[in-house]
Amino acid sequence: MRFETTWLVTATFAADAARRREPYRAAHLDHVGALLASGTALVAGARADLRASVLVLRAADATAARTLLEHDPYWQHRVWTAIEVVEFLAATPPSLGRS
Template identity: 40%
Template sequence: MPKYVLWGTYCDNVLERRAPYRQAHLEGLAAQKSAGVLLTIGPTQDLRLVFGLYEAADADTVRQLIEADPYWQHGIWTDYQVHEWIQAL
């Protein structure tokens, strides 16, 4: 199955703004991980970018997961790109 890279951006004041949505966000990610579609995800140290790796049938599936996330729906993630990734090693 193809793998996909997510690169996205966070809003300003992310630590404060994410608080009301964090639990639902983490629960959704845990469900994706359990289902095998989410391999890993997390912020950069400076909390400006989010990086994720997915294994899914197609890029639209990944986009649907991102856009269903509370962080996207409430403007915590402000933009994203999904790219098919070729794992060389």
């Protein structure tokens, strides 16, 4: 097992996110799906209580990780109200070839 420096990103939902997100949900899922497909996102999802989305991202630095989420429709349309990015040491399989 290797530990890869990644970024743990928490994007806080607006109080009315369940209603507010609906028009942008498909575009948001496309954006996150592209991050997952490219390997930029190791994992992505939302807390069951809809307080926040949580992602583990590969990026050059915290600013780059934040920028990835700022391009998401949920941020652009205020479904998310805050983005927090912290360095995270992800345990990844050795087959990924990263250290």
